[in-house]
Structures are given as C-alpha cells and as structure tokens.
Amino acid sequence: MLRNYLKVAVKVLLRRKFFTFISLVGIALTLLVLMVATAVADHALAPMRPELRSDRMLFISRMVMRGPNSTWSSAAGYAFLDKYIRTLPDVEGVALATEPGTAVGFVDGVKITSMMRRTDGAFWQLMDFEFVEGGPFTADDDREARRVAVINETTRQRYFGRGQALGRELEVENQAFRVVGVVRDVPFSRPVSFSDVWVPIGTARSDGYKREILGNFYGIILAHKRADLRGIQAEVQRRIKEVPIPDPKEYEDLYGGADTPFEWVARNLLSSRDDDSHASWLWGILLVAMLLFMLLPTLNLVNLNLSRILERASEVGVRKAFGASSRTLIGQFIVENVVLTFVGGAVGLILSALVLAALNRSGIIPYSQFDLNLRIFAYAVLLALFFGVLSGVYPAWRMSRLHPAEAIRGGRR
Amino acid sequence: MMTGQMAVERSAVGVQAGGPVMQSRGCGVALRGVNKVYRTQRMETLALDAIHLEIPAGEFVSIMGPSGCGKSTLLNLIGLLDAPSSGQIVLDGEPITSYRDAAVARLRNRNIGFIFQSFHLVPDLTVVDNVEIPLLYRRLTNRERRKRALAALERVALSSRVHHFPSQLSGGQQQRVAIARAIVGGPRLLLADEPTGNLDSHMGDEVMGILESLNEAEGTTVVMVTHDPKLAERTARTIRLFDGRQVQ
Numbered sequence: 001m002l003r004n005y006l007k008v009a010v011k012v013l014l015r016r017k018f019f020t021f022i023s024l025v026g027i028a029l030t031l032l033v034l035m036v037a038t039a040v041a042d043h044a045l046a047p048m049r050p051e052l053r054s055d056r057m058l059f060i061s062r063m064v065m066r067g068p069n070s071t072w073s074s075a076a077g078y079a080f081l082d083k084y085i086r087t088l089p090d091v092e093g094v095a096l097a098t099e100p101g102t103a104v105g106f107v108d109g110v111k112i113t114s115m116m117r118r119t120d121g122a123f124w125q126l127m128d129f130e131f132v133e134g135g136p137f138t139a140d141d142d143r144e145a146r147r148v149a150v151i152n153e154t155t156r157q158r159y160f161g162r163g164q165a166l167g168r169e170l171e172v173e174n175q176a177f178r179v180v181g182v183v184r185d186v187p188f189s190r191p192v193s194f195s196d197v198w199v200p201i202g203t204a205r206s207d208g209y210k211r212e213i214l215g216n217f218y219g220i221i222l223a224h225k226r227a228d229l230r231g232i233q234a235e236v237q238r239r240i241k242e243v244p245i246p247d248p249k250e251y252e253d254l255y256g257g258a259d260t261p262f263e264w265v266a267r268n269l270l271s272s273r274d275d276d277s278h279a280s281w282l283w284g285i286l287l288v289a290m291l292l293f294m295l296l297p298t299l300n301l302v303n304l305n306l307s308r309i310l311e312r313a314s315e316v317g318v319r320k321a322f323g324a325s326s327r328t329l330i331g332q333f334i335v336e337n338v339v340l341t342f343v344g345g346a347v348g349l350i351l352s353a354l355v356l357a358a359l360n361r362s363g364i365i366p367y368s369q370f371d372l373n374l375r376i377f378a379y380a381v382l383l384a385l386f387f388g389v390l391s392g393v394y395p396a397w398r399m400s401r402l403h404p405a406e407a408i409r410g411g412r413r
Numbered sequence: 414m415m416t417g418q419m420a421v422e423r424s425a426v427g428v429q430a431g432g433p434v435m436q437s438r439g440c441g442v443a444l445r446g447v448n449k450v451y452r453t454q455r456m457e458t459l460a461l462d463a464i465h466l467e468i469p470a471g472e473f474v475s476i477m478g479p480s481g482c483g484k485s486t487l488l489n490l491i492g493l494l495d496a497p498s499s500g501q502i503v504l505d506g507e508p509i510t511s512y513r514d515a516a517v518a519r520l521r522n523r524n525i526g527f528i529f530q531s532f533h534l535v536p537d538l539t540v541v542d543n544v545e546i547p548l549l550y551r552r553l554t555n556r557e558r559r560k561r562a563l564a565a566l567e568r569v570a571l572s573s574r575v576h577h578f579p580s581q582l583s584g585g586q587q588q589r590v591a592i593a594r595a596i597v598g599g600p601r602l603l604l605a606d607e608p609t610g611n612l613d614s615h616m617g618d619e620v621m622g623i624l625e626s627l628n629e630a631e632g633t634t635v636v637m638v639t640h641d642p643k644l645a646e647r648t649a650r651t652i653r654l655f656d657g658r659q660v661q
Contacts, residue, residue: 004542004549011537318533321494322547322594323522325515405489408533 002335009336012308013343020340023304026297027344028351031383034290035352036359038379039370044189045261046375051193052128056092056226058233059192059264060085060219063240063256064273070250071273075099077212078201081219084239085258091232092222095122099216100195105159105172112158114196116172118204124150126222127193134166134181137200141180145202149177152185154367155196172197175205185367192218192264194367213246213254221258233258237275298391305337305395309402316399317407326400333399337392338385345384349377439471439634440505440524440601442491447500449486449657460486462657464500470601471632473625475645478654484638485606487654491636492525492604493517504602522550526595528624530607532587534579540590541566541575547598565597566590569623585616592623596633603627605637609644621647 013020047054060081064073076085078096086094096119103116121139129136129150137148149170156165156179165179177199186194201209209215221236223229236258245251255274259267263277270278309316319329349372356370372380449461461483468474476484489495490502496512503509504524509517526547534543544562553561566572569589579587588608595603605624609617621644628635637648645651653660 003555004538004545007542008535008537015537314533315535318527318529318535319546320518321492321521321527322598323518323550325518325550327515328518328550403495405485405494408494408529 005332005335006339008332009339012312012336013340016308019304023301023340024344024347026300027341027384027387028347030294030297031341031345031348031380031387032351032355033293034383035348035372035376035380036355036370038383039352039356039372039376040189040365042373042376042379043187043368043370045265050127050129050183050186051190051261053126053222054261056223056229057126058221058223058229058236058258058260060221060236060256060258061264062267062271063214063254065214065245065251066253066255066273067249067251072214072251073271073273074214075216076219076256077215078209078217079211079215080213080243081217082210084243085219085221085236088221088232088235088239090224090228092224093122093126094222095126095220096120096201097123097192097198097218097220098201099218100191101216103172103197105170107159114155114158114172115194116197116199117195118201119198120201123198123220126220129183129186129193132182132184133164134179137180137198142200142202145200147175147177147203148180148200150181150183150198151179152183152196152367154185156182170197172199175199175203177203187368188366189368192220213243219258229260240275294387294390298387301337301340301391302394305333305392306398309333309395309399312399313402313407316402317404317409320402320404321408329400330393330396333396334389334392337396338388341384341388341391342381345380345387348384349380352380438601439628439632441470441503442466442468442602442634442636443503444487444490445501445503447490447497447502449483449490449495450498460657461490461497464659466652466659468634468636470505470634471628472650473628473635473648474637474650474652475648476636476638476652476654477640477642477645478660482654483657484654486657488604488606488636488638491602492527493521518550522547522598524601526598526600526603528588528591528595528603528605528608530610532579532584532591532611534587534590534594536579539576539578540571540582543579543590544593544597546594551598561597562593565593568596569593583616584612585619588612588616588620589623592620596627601633603633603635605635607638607640609639609641617641617644 051057060076062073063076064071081096088094098118100115100117103114105112105114120142121137124136132153136150137146141148151165151170159165159170160168165182168179170177170179188194221232223232240254240256243254245254257275257277259277263279266279266282267277270281316329353372356372359365360368360370444464444466447461447464448459451458451460464487476487478484486495490497493509501508504520541559541562544565545558548558548561563572563575566575569592571586571589571593574582574586579590582590603624608624609620612620624635624637625647627633639645
C-alpha cells in the first residue's frame with residue numbers, strides 16, 4: 001500500500017513542477033532556518049567538550065536581591081558559593097569560575113585583547129578540556145595563588161606564534177603567568193567554560209571578592225547521577241533562603257537557583273527576578289515562535305494542496321468506491337505530503353550544512369564548530385514530519401469529506 | 414484465469430466456469446420504498462420516488478431511461494456510494510442500517526465492483542497499479558496483490574499492457590482495465606454506469622461480452638445503466654425509469 005502511495009505522491013509532485021518547486025523552496029528555507037537554530041542550540045546546550053557531563057551539571061549564575069525600593073541582579077558572589085554551595089552533600093563535585101572578562105596584553109608593542117576567567121582547581125576536574133600541551137592547574141596552585149595559566153590554541157598563536165607555549169611567560173592585565181597547559185579552542189556558545197585564558201582565582205589582585213554574596217562568579221555542580229538533579233536544586237533553594245542579607249535596610253530577599261543548561265539560558269534570557277528560571281516560559285516562547293515561523297509556508301502548502309485535491313476528485317471518488325475509508329484516504333494524503341516535506345527537508349539539510357560551514361568560517365560566534373550530527377539530523381526528520389503532518393491534515397480532511405458519488409461526477413468534468 | 418484463492422472461493426459455491434449457473438455466488442439486491450431527495454437552500458429535488466426493486470443474485474439487469482431520470486442516482490444507492498433519504502436497501506437479505514463511512518467502505522470493498530462511463534483510471538498509475546487499487550484496502554501482501562491484478566488483466570486480455578499508463582491506451586483498452594479493476598477483488602455485484610457510452614460499437618460489444626461472460630461464468634450479479642436499447646435487450650431484464658419513478 002505504501003509503495004502505491006509513494007508512487008502516486010511522486011507522480012503528483014512531478015505533474016505540476018513549478019508549484020512543486022515553489023513548495024519545496026518554501027519548505028527547504030523554513031526547515032533551513034529551524035535546523036540552523038537547532039544546530040546552534042544543540043551546540044550550546046548538548047553535552048560536548050568541555051562540558052561533556054553537562055547532563056549531570058547544574059549552574060548557578062544570575063542571582064537577584066530585592067527590597068522595597070531596590071533590585072540588584074548579577075552573577076553569584078564567591079562568599080555565597082564558597083559557604084553554601086561548595087559544602088553541598090552528596091554531589092560529585094563543585095567548581096567556581098568567574099564570568100569571562102576582557103584582558104589586555106602586549107606582544108612586541110602590539111595590543112592583544114583576550115577573554116580571561118579565574119577558576120578554582122575543581123573546575124578542571126568537572127570540565128573535560130582537551131589539552132594539546134601540558135595540563136590544568138590544581139587546587140594547590142589556586143590556594144597558593146601561583147601565577148600559572150591555561151590558554152587556548154588561538155591565544156598560543158597570538159602570543160607565541162607557531163612555537164610551544166608550555167613553561168613560557170604570558171603577560172595579561174599587567175600580571176605575568178607561566179603557561180602550564182594549552183587547550184583546544186572552546187566555542188563562545190559555551191558560556192560556562194568559554195575563555196582564552198584561565199588563571200587561578202587566588203591570583204586576583206584584591207581579595208574583596210571573598211566577602212561578596214553577589215559578584216561575578218558561576219557555581220558549577222556535578223551530580224553523581226541525573227536523578228539527583230532535582231534534589232540538589234531543592235537543597236540549593238533551601239540554602240539560598242538561609243543566606244543573611246548583607247544590607248537588610250535596602251534588600252529583603254535573595255533569589256536564584258541551580259539550573260540545568262536550558263534553565264540557565266532561560267534565567268539569563270528572560271532576566272528572571274525570582275527563584276524560578278522560567279524555563280517553561282522559554283519553551284512556550286520557542287514553541288510559539290516556531291509555529292508562527294512555520295505558519296506562512298504551512299498556509300501556502302495547505303492552499304496548494306487544496307487546489308491539488310480538486311484536480312484529484314475523480315481519484316478520491318474511485319478510491320472511495322473501491323473501499324477506501326475516509327481515514328485511509330487521510331493517511332494516504334498525509335503520506336504524500338510528508339514525502340514532499342521530506343524532500344524539502346533533505347534540501348534544507350544540505351543548505352543548513354552550507355550555512356553552518358559559512359557561520360564557522362565567518363567567526364561571528366568565536367571558535368564555533370557547528371555541524372550537523374546525528375542528533376540534529378533526527379531533529380530535522382522530526383521537524384519535517386511535524387511540518388508535513390501540520391500542512392497535510394486539513395487538506396486531507398477536506399479530501400476525505402468529498403462525497404464519493406459527487407467526487408466521481410466532479411472528476412468527469 | 415482466476416487466481417488460486419478466487420478459484421477456491423468459487424468452487425466452494427459450486428460455480429462452473431462457462432457452464433450454466435447452478436448456484437449463484439452473486440449478491441442479491443432489494444430496494445424497499447427508496448426515495449432520494451436532493452436539498453439545496455432554495456429547493457428540493459425528488460431524484461427517486463418510492464422505488465421498489467428486487468434483483469436476485471446472479472441476474473444481469475439493465476436500467477434505462479432518459480437523461481436526468483435518476484439512473485445514476487439509483488446505481489449510486491445500490492453501490493452504497495450514497496444513502497437514501499428514506500426507504501431501505503438490502504444486500505443479500507441484510508438491510509443496510511448504517512451508512513457509517515468505514516462500514517460501507519468495507520462492504521463496497523468486499524462485495525461491489527464499479528465500472529464508469531469515463532473509466533476513471535488514475536492517470537499517474539500504471540495499468541497494473543490501477544487494477545491493484547481495490548486490493549490496497551485489504552490485508553494482502555504486495556506479491557499476492559500483484560498476482561491477483563495480473564490475473565484480472567489476463568481475463569480482460571491486457572497482459573501485454575500491464576506497465577503502460579492509461580493515456581497510452583485506447584478507450585476500449587482503458588475500459589477493459591477498469592473492468593479488471595472492478596473484478597480484481599472478486600465482487601459479487603458489478604455496477605456499470607454506461608460502460609460503453611464512450612466507446613465505438615465494436616469496442617462496446619467487446620466490453621458487453623466481458624460483462625456477459627462474468628455474469629454467466631461466475632454468477633456475478635450485474636446492474637448496468639445504458640442508453641442503448643440493443644445492449645439492454647441482451648440483459649435478462651430492463652428496469653425503466655422516468656422522472657425518478659420506476660415505470661416498468
């Protein structure tokens with residue numbers, strides 16, 4: 001039966017080549033945009049180096065202190081993370097790292113601007129960086145405030161040309177660091193691990209950060225297993241409520257939470273001002289945006305399909321006369337439409353590969369390495385299927401509603 | 414030649430190919446006080462008025478009457494393509510009580526074959542794929558479906574054209590494909606709506622011959638709408654309609 005459907009589907013598509021071409025372009029472009037967006041989201045959220053275990057990770061980033069007259073939101077402070085998060089029981093590890101900041105250095109009088117973040121030793125245990133030279137610095141290095149640094153390949157190239165960097169000195173922000181490791185570039189779309197230069201927290205010029213509840217630190221928690229995540233989130237919530245507010249006259253409450261990667265994006269994108277990351281809001285917004293984006297090509301396809309149905313009234317009548325139920329015909333038409341969208345999807349997939357390669361080359365997102373992996377291919381198949389069903393259901397329903405006797409008469413004209 | 418399974422079905426009811434029909438495997442049809450009214454917002458049209466009709470299993474009847482007298486409507490009602498406004502249709506002694514889509518679709522698929530004046534072949538499918546259509550709605554393997562379709566095409570002497578498209582065939586050949594499609598499922602009732610209307614007399618004669626042999630050899634009940642009195646004479650009985658009423 002499916003073979004017969006597919007044959008008809010292909011023939012019908014070839015019958016009106018121009019309309020088929022227009023439909024395919026519409027579908028391919030729609031799916032192209034959605035696939036590129038999916039690839040970018042996948043690149044930012046899916047577990048991959050160095051956040052290889054991000055499916056077991058929670059991140060504490062944006063926190064908010066609120067009072068009757070003032071609201072202060074920023075990243076978490078070291079004091080809060082050190083006292084309340086590092087002491088979490090039953091977790092595999094907790095690491096601290098600052099937000100990446102601009103760091104300037106000079107090589108032969110030429111200014112080099114890099115991104116630098118300060119981390120503790122645990123950071124290197126939780127993240128799976130790929131070292132091309134040396135290794136990470138340790139908790140000891142951090143405690144002793146040793147001037148050591150890990151740099152990425154691009155920074156090595158900028159400071160040292162083609163030569164090795166291990167053991168050589170790097171001057172950044174008027175501080176000299178000895179390079180102990182070189183890692184592969186981490187894409188900008190990985191904001192928890194991305195940087196050009198990583199140095200120990202202890203090397204900071206002042207220790208004022210040690211007293212901050214809000215500051216410029218991220219907390220990274222690695223759970224033993226995914227099932228533990230909800231429990232850890234609840235414990236973090238409980239601990240946040242225990243924190244004494246440093247300026248009770250101005251502020252009354254502290255809000256925040258430990259987030260999965262998606263919740264992390266939601267909290268930062270939607271500027272959450274309470275404990276909830278509003279991840280469900282973000283899901284809703286993304287879903288509505290996707291549906292709206294698909295609406296126009298869907299309507300176009302629905303319209304085209306409806307006119308095709310009138311052409312095929314006779315066929316519908318004959319199939320009904322010979323025993324096809326309305327449900328069977330709906331199935332047939334949806335299969336035909338899904339075939340069309342899959343062809344469009346395949347074109348869209350090829351176009352996405354080209355666009356992603358161009359994005360990688362353009363450097364718009366530093367160190368990005370977007371590609372179409374199996375997971376994105378699966379998303380693409382799902383998207384095409386969704387699109388095919390969405391644009392096929394109404395015309396199929398109309399088709400199945402044709403009265404067999406009238407359909408045959410209509411076909412005779 | 415019939416396929417194995419169809420041959421078994423027929424021998425089970427005692428039909429002898431080519432010989433006199435001792436015990437018909439055809440489907441008897443009865444219409445009891447059937448009315449069909451077409452309603453629009455402005456008016457009502459009585460297409461069929463109190464039709465009482467008995468067509469025993471295995472009979473070959475023709476329906477005649479001027480254009481617009483309700484012949485095709487009658488055929489559509491017998492073929493369960495349409496529901497009567499009132500009255501009852503009985504197939505093989507079983508009154509049709511529900512016109513639910515899936516239920517009548519199944520009844521049509523199992524029991525009824527249709528032949529139309531303008532063939533209504535699907536232009537995008539080859540001859541054999543067209544003939545397979547009724548079998549798509551049964552649980553059969555592709556192989557079995559293909560085997561039965563080829564056998565049906567052999568019966569209408571079109572084995573050499575199985576991979577042609579309808580547009581590559583003459584009118585007579587197209588109607589023979591349509592007949593193969595109508596009989597491929599082994600229907601017990603064949604409904605033909607002016608099957609020779611678009612054919613010249615020679616081809617019309619050929620098509621009529623096939624219908625006659627199906628009726629005689631298989632005992633299939635045949636109901637044929639025609640304008641041609643010569644063809645009507647060749648059937649066992651002629652039902653005449655005028656303005657939606659049965660006049661004879």
